[in-house]
Amino acid sequence: MLTITDLHARVGDKPILKGLTLHVPAGEVHAIMGPNGAGKSTLANVLGGKPGYEVTGGSVEFRGQDLLALEPHERAAAGLFLGFQYPVEIPGVSNVQFLREALNAQRKARGEEPLSGGDFLKLAKDKAALLKMDMEMLKRQVNVGFSGGEKKRAEMVQMGILDPAFAVLDETDSGLDIDALRIVGAGINSIMRSPDKAVLLITHYQRLLDVVAPDKVSILAGGRIVETGGPELALRLEAEGYDAVMA
Amino acid sequence: MTLATLPTRRDEAWRYADMDAVARLGVDALDQWQTIDVAAGESLTRCMVVGSDAPEVHRIRVQLGEGASAAFFVTNCGADYTRVEVEVRLAKGAHFEFGGVTIGGAGVTREFVTQVVHAEPEATSNQTVRAVHWAGATGNFLGEIKVARHAQKTDAAQDFKGLLLEAGASANAVPQLEIFADDVKCAHGATVGELDEAARFYMMARGVDPATAQRLLVQAFIGDAFVALEDEAERETLLDAALAALEGARL
Numbered sequence: 026m027l028t029i030t031d032l033h034a035r036v037g038d039k040p041i042l043k044g045l046t047l048h049v050p051a052g053e054v055h056a057i058m059g060p061n062g063a064g065k066s067t068l069a070n071v072l073g074g075k076p077g078y079e080v081t082g083g084s085v086e087f088r089g090q091d092l093l094a095l096e097p098h099e100r101a102a103a104g105l106f107l108g109f110q111y112p113v114e115i116p117g118v119s120n121v122q123f124l125r126e127a128l129n130a131q132r133k134a135r136g137e138e139p140l141s142g143g144d145f146l147k148l149a150k151d152k153a154a155l156l157k158m159d160m161e162m163l164k165r166q167v168n169v170g171f172s173g174g175e176k177k178r179a180e181m182v183q184m185g186i187l188d189p190a191f192a193v194l195d196e197t198d199s200g201l202d203i204d205a206l207r208i209v210g211a212g213i214n215s216i217m218r219s220p221d222k223a224v225l226l227i228t229h230y231q232r233l234l235d236v237v238a239p240d241k242v243s244i245l246a247g248g249r250i251v252e253t254g255g256p257e258l259a260l261r262l263e264a265e266g267y268d269a270v271m272a
Numbered sequence: 273m274t275l276a277t278l279p280t281r282r283d284e285a286w287r288y289a290d291m292d293a294v295a296r297l298g299v300d301a302l303d304q305w306q307t308i309d310v311a312a313g314e315s316l317t318r319c320m321v322v323g324s325d326a327p328e329v330h331r332i333r334v335q336l337g338e339g340a341s342a343a344f345f346v347t348n349c350g351a352d353y354t355r356v357e358v359e360v361r362l363a364k365g366a367h368f369e370f371g372g373v374t375i376g377g378a379g380v381t382r383e384f385v386t387q388v389v390h391a392e393p394e395a396t397s398n399q400t401v402r403a404v405h406w407a408g409a410t411g412n413f414l415g416e417i418k419v420a421r422h423a424q425k426t427d428a429a430q431d432f433k434g435l436l437l438e439a440g441a442s443a444n445a446v447p448q449l450e451i452f453a454d455d456v457k458c459a460h461g462a463t464v465g466e467l468d469e470a471a472r473f474y475m476m477a478r479g480v481d482p483a484t485a486q487r488l489l490v491q492a493f494i495g496d497a498f499v500a501l502e503d504e505a506e507r508e509t510l511l512d513a514a515l516a517a518l519e520g521a522r523l
C-alpha cells in the first residue's frame with residue numbers, strides 16, 4: 026500500500042531523512058520506534074505534505090500514486106490520514122463543521138455524493154461513541170480547551186469519520202493516561218484493523234503496542250530504517266534500550 | 273455643520289482615507305449625515321452591507337437616551353473606497369454596540385471611523401472590528417472614545433484585529449481615548465497578523481481544499497464582529513457578504 030524508497034528530506038538546511046526505505050502492505054500495522062531526533066515526526070510530516078519539509082530525493086508510492094506529487098488535501102482524499110502529535114486548535118470553527126467540510130471535500134474529490142447533515146451527525150455520533158467521547162465536545166470548537174488526552178481522542182474520532190485506507194499516527198499515545206490509552210488503542214483497532222487498510226504507528230512506548238499489536242516493528246535512527254522485525258523487537262527495545270539493540 | 277472644503281490627511285479622522293476617492297465624491301456627498309435618536313429605554317439594531325464599485329461614505333449620528341441601546345453591524349466590502357462613520361452620544365446607562373468587518377483586495381481602502389461619547393454615568397460601549405485584506409488593500413479602524421468628567425462607571429471596550437492574506441496589504445488601528453472621569457473602565461486592543469498556517473495545514477491534512485480552509489478560517493476570524501448579533505439570519509447575511517468578497521483572494 027505504501028512504499029517509501031530511499032527517501033531524503035530536510036527541514037531548512039538540515040537533512041533529517043537520509044535514505045529511508047520502508048514498505049507497508051495492506052493489512053499491516055507497522056510500528057516505528059526510534060530515539061529522539063531520529064526523524065520519526067519528519068517522516069510523518071513528509072508523508073502528510075507539511076510545508077517546510079523539503080524532499081530532496083527518493084520516492085513514495087501510495088496505492089499506485091506518487092504521493093509526493095499530491096497536495097496535502099489530495100493525499101487525504103487518496104486515503105491518507107495523518108494523526109498529529111500536537112493537534113491544532115482552530116478557534117471559531119466547530120468540530121462538526123470542520124469534519125463535515127473535510128469528509129465532503131474528500132467525497133467530492135473521489136466523485137462521491139456529499140453526506141447530508143443528518144447522515145453526517147449520525148456517523149459522527151457513532152464514531153464519538155467508539156472513542157467514548159461526548160457528542161457535545163464535537164459541537165465545540167476544534168480542539169479549543171481540550172486536554173491533551175481529549176485532543177488525541179478527537180483525532181481518532183476524526184479518523185473514524187474520515188475512514189482512511191492508511192493512517193500515519195505520530196505519537197498518538199503521548200499525553201494519554203492509562204484508560205485513555207486503552208480507548209485510543211481500541212479505536213485504532215476498530216477503525217483500521219482490516220485486510221485493506223494499513224497503519225504506520227509512530228511511538229516511543231510498548232504500552233500502546235500492547236493494545237494495538239503491531240505486525241512489524243522498525244527502528245528509525247539517523248534518518249533511516251536500521252532494523253525491522255516482529256513485535257518481539259519492540260519488547261527487546263523496551264527491555265534493553267536503543268543502544269543495546271542497535272549495537 | 274457644512275463643510276466648506278474637503279477634508280485633508282491632516283484631519284485626524286481622515287488620516288488613512290483615500291483622498292482621491294474623497295475628491296471624486298465631492299463636498300456635498302460628505303455633508304450627508306443620517307441622524308438617529310433612540311429614546312430612553314428603547315433599543316435599535318441595524319445591519320448594513322456597504323460598498324459598491326464607486327466610493328461611498330456613510331455618516332451616522334446617534335443619540336442614545338437614558339438606558340437606550342443601539343447596535344450596528346456592518347460588512348464593509350466595497351470595490352472602491354468605502355467609509356462608515358458613526359458618532360454616538362450615550363446618556364446615562366445607555367449601551368452602544370458596534371461590530372464591523374472590512375474585507376477585500378484590489379488596492380482599495382475600507383474604513384470605520386467611530387466617535388463614542390460617554391456623556392453621562394454608567395453607559396457601556398463595545399466595539400469589535402475585524403479587517404481582512406489582500407492585494408494591496410487597506411483596512412482602517414479609527415475609534416475615538418470620550419468620557420465626560422462626570423460619566424463615572426463608564427465601561428467602554430474596543431477591539432481590533434487585522435488579518436493580512438499577503439504582503440502589501442495593510443491594516444491601521446487608531447484608538448483614541450479621552451477620559452476625564454476617574455472611575456471608568458476603558459479597554460482597547462489591536463493586533464495584525466497572518467493566516468494561521470498550522471491551522472490551514474491541519475485542515476488540508478483532513479481533506480479540506482485550500483480555498484475552503486481559507487474561507488473557514490476567515491469566517492472564524494470575522495465571526496467575532498457579529499457575535500453580539502442575535503438574529504441568526506441577519507448574521508448570516510453579513511457573513512455571506514463578507515465571504516463572497518473573499519472569492520478570488522490569494523490562497
